[in-house]
Amino acid sequence: MDGNNERKEKVLGVIGLGYVGLPLAMEFVRAGYKTIGFDIDVKKIDKLSRGEIYLKHIQEDRVKDLFNSGLFSATTDFLQLNKVDLVSICVPTPLDKYRQPDLSFVENSARAVAENLKQGAIVVLESTVYPGTTREILLPIFEDLGNELDMNFYLAFSPEREDPGNKKFNTRNIPKVVGGLSEQSGRKVVEIYKNVFDEIVEVPSAEVAEATKILENTYRSVNIALVNELKVIFDKMGINVWDVIEAAKTKPFGFKPFYPGPGLGGHCIPIDPFYLSWKARKFGINTRFIELAGEINTMMPEYVVMKTISVLNKNKKSLKGSKVLIIGVAYKKDIDDSRESPGIKIIELLEEGGAEVSYYDPYIPEIYNMRQTDLVMSSVKLSDELLKEQDAVIIVTAHSNIDYKNVVDNSSVIVDTRNALSNIKSDKIFKA
Numbered sequence: 256m257d258g259n260n261e262r263k264e265k266v267l268g269v270i271g272l273g274y275v276g277l278p279l280a281m282e283f284v285r286a287g288y289k290t291i292g293f294d295i296d297v298k299k300i301d302k303l304s305r306g307e308i309y310l311k312h313i314q315e316d317r318v319k320d321l322f323n324s325g326l327f328s329a330t331t332d333f334l335q336l337n338k339v340d341l342v343s344i345c346v347p348t349p350l351d352k353y354r355q356p357d358l359s360f361v362e363n364s365a366r367a368v369a370e371n372l373k374q375g376a377i378v379v380l381e382s383t384v385y386p387g388t389t390r391e392i393l394l395p396i397f398e399d400l401g402n403e404l405d406m407n408f409y410l411a412f413s414p415e416r417e418d419p420g421n422k423k424f425n426t427r428n429i430p431k432v433v434g435g436l437s438e439q440s441g442r443k444v445v446e447i448y449k450n451v452f453d454e455i456v457e458v459p460s461a462e463v464a465e466a467t468k469i470l471e472n473t474y475r476s477v478n479i480a481l482v483n484e485l486k487v488i489f490d491k492m493g494i495n496v497w498d499v500i501e502a503a504k505t506k507p508f509g510f511k512p513f514y515p516g517p518g519l520g521g522h523c524i525p526i527d528p529f530y531l532s533w534k535a536r537k538f539g540i541n542t543r544f545i546e547l548a549g550e551i552n553t554m555m556p557e558y559v560v561m562k563t564i565s566v567l568n569k570n571k572k573s574l575k576g577s578k579v580l581i582i583g584v585a586y587k588k589d590i591d592d593s594r595e596s597p598g599i600k601i602i603e604l605l606e607e608g609g610a611e612v613s614y615y616d617p618y619i620p621e622i623y624n625m626r627q628t629d630l631v632m633s634s635v636k637l638s639d640e641l642l643k644e645q646d647a648v649i650i651v652t653a654h655s656n657i658d659y660k661n662v663v664d665n666s667s668v669i670v671d672t673r674n675a676l677s678n679i680k681s682d683k684i685f686k687a
């Protein structure tokens with residue numbers, strides 16, 4: 256057991272202070288470790304150095320605890336990695352324009368650690384990657400500089416399972432899967448992580464840990480695709496898919512509810528399964544479930560727009576020239592992340608069709624500088640007048656702090672992609 260005194264002597268590091276890395280650094284501090292956060296984004300480091308944070312979903316008392324602890328510092332100076340006993344790498348793992356894994360962020364971080372390695376340091380990759388990345392990509396970066404695994408450094412993979420905005424599960428109480436490149440490397444991570452997380456799940460290898468994360472996200476993608484397909488079929492039959500899911504989930508075994516929506520968003524579910532597809536192709540295997548789920552989920556923004564067109568048509572209006580308000584462009588409710596959000600795609604499709612589009616999102620004041628779009632827009636202010644001016648309103652993200660009754664009262668038609676209006680009866684509401 257790592258006693259309190261020993262804990263105070265150890266310095267932990269986190270590379271990449273985003274949605275995953277910053278909450279992780281907060282947990283390191285809460286567990287009593289001196290913690291250094293590293294990022295290349297000067298704006299983030301400046302904010303943290305002023306005692307401010309940029310993730311809106313993190314409760315204020317947690318922010319206070321972080322800065323009052325005196326244990327946390329943030330820097331762009333990677334030379335300070337030479338003070339760090341354990342470093343967790345939490346940088347982005349996107350797809351490139353050919354939909355292939357872009358591991359450049361992970362490689363750059365690993366290089367920075369290898370070049371400034373403290374003897375005996377433990378390195379944990381937390382970014383989502385395909386099975387084999389830690390051994391095939393990271394290990395050689397360290398070995399090329401003369402380091403030897405389990406001799407002067409240790410290397411493991413531990414998937415981040417963060418769910419921003421989840422009120423019940425947070426970084427600490429989500430069981431932490433750890434798989435070392437060797438038994439000794441895995442054990443080294445567990446010795447420290449057991450002081451930080453409520454439960455550790457040790458798995459036989461880094462590859463098992465990498466594949467675990469991919470399984471979890473593929474499972475979600477495939478099941479969401481299934482209910483999205485059923486939504487379209489049941490709609491044609493006049494059956495509300497949400498009613499069906501509510502009933503099906505009363506079965507106490509063998510069924511887990513997944514919910515349809517306007518398409519996948521965020522940094523994980525739309526991307527991670529394709530890391531596996533890419534790797535599987537190297538073995539001559541096609542990942543048919545993943546491709547099919549991707550195809551169905553990617554179609555959903557178009558389905559929402561087609562639904563909107565048919566609803567406008569009922570009111571003798573065309574999409575061209577119609578005013579359409581999107582409510583919510585974050586990829587899920589109550590968070591400030593619009594990466595890969597289907598809301599962006601829906602706005603683009605509506606604009607292509609000649610609609611006059613605006614959006615309201617209390618968490619996303621502006622859309623700009625996004626990977627998947629050149630779109631630049633600002634959130635409008637939600638008012639009764641604004642709603643009355645619209646030819647259609649589309650609920651894309653069901654944030655909790657919106658008065659939906661008022662939206663229905665003041666709108667002519669509402670297309671609801673999230674079942675946000677399930678408690679309101681009105682013939683102005685259309686599900687999509």
Ligand SMILES: NC(=O)c1ccc[n+]([C@@H]2O[C@H](COP(=O)([O-])OP(=O)(O)OC[C@H]3O[C@@H](n4cnc5c(N)ncnc54)[C@H](O)[C@@H]3O)[C@@H](O)[C@H]2O)c1
Binds near residue numbers: 273
């Ligand atoms: N967001 C989630 O809910 C979530 C959940 C589980 C796993 N993940 C995975 O965790 C990883 C990180 O995701 P995120 O959402 O936190 O991303 P993010 O974009 O919010 O944060 C990444 C941070 O890394 C920084 N960065 C980039 N290159 C760097 C470098 N070379 N050195 C230091 N910092 C660098 C960026 O400036 C940014 O602040 C990804 O692999 C993602 O798939 C994300």
